[in-house]
Amino acid sequence: MERAVLLNAPGEPARVEEVELDEPGPEEVVVRLLAVGVCHSDLYVRESGGWGMPFPIALGHEGCGVVEGTGERVVLSWRSPCGGCRACERGVPRLCRSPNRARRRMRRAADGATVTPTLLCGCFADRVVVHRSQAIPVPEELPPEQACLIGCAVATGVGAALNTSPVWEGARVAVIGCGGVGLSVVQGARIARAAEILALDREPAKLEWAARLGATETATERPPDRRFDFAFDAVGIPQTLELAVSLIDHAGIATLVGLPHEGAEVTLGLKGLFDARAQIRVSHGGDMLPAEDFPRLARLALDGRLDLASLVTRTISLDEVEGAFAEMSAGGGIRSVVIR
Ligand SMILES: [Zn+2]
């Protein structure tokens, strides 16, 4: 029997359940998972009562696996552009609104209920069915527990610094929040040859990671009288976005990367924004183009320019996802990865 980590109802903990997979349809493939990272967005699904999705919901969206039939090693993508929306048609697939998806092919074994996959993946599971464009080939030399991080945290963080708000050589960069995404922004800024990279987090332990991964300075509080060309908010709460805006220099760019909760609001002084020519941008998953970005990120990792190994602080089994959420809520570790 196959297994998957499901949320069965709002407010309930995640639970390993037996599931059944229907046959894949046209343009769909079956992927057997090797490693799946536990991302804040999975916890968000639980905390937000399902993120607007119908129950039951399969959690997990940062997966590396093998395509059944071809044996190809792939990383799953939740943002493979459709080719047909307004953004795709005008040639900017990084801004696609309606990424490709498979039909819902997973059913809860107990009652046959159709399962909704988180972020079109739902891959805390033995196997999943995805649209074939969601399965991006990556080199097998990269260990699966590292490769999987490319699918969300790393593509999101590095992509925010290279795609959404491209950091230039010599730039001054501030990064707020040093979890898997924030630390990937730090690495993206380092790859872009930023001159200054300030990492901000309340947890001193996370700042040690940030320093190891490329931050030139770290702080638990906002440093006075400092200005930056770029400020990235990898947290996504009102205080951190306000902080990001307050940290940018003239014509600087503040980028919202973290996923905000429903109803979160900020108040910004218009005159200050205008006078400073401030720019505020939103990054969805680093505005990734997975077919291009995933192989490039894998290559950077294999060349030693992108440190994925340090981001994996714990490997766990499918049964331990709920425990990983508890650790995440407590602020410990960077990435727990479910390995098979
Ligand atoms: Zn994620």
Ligand SMILES: [Zn+2]
């Ligand atoms: Zn599109």
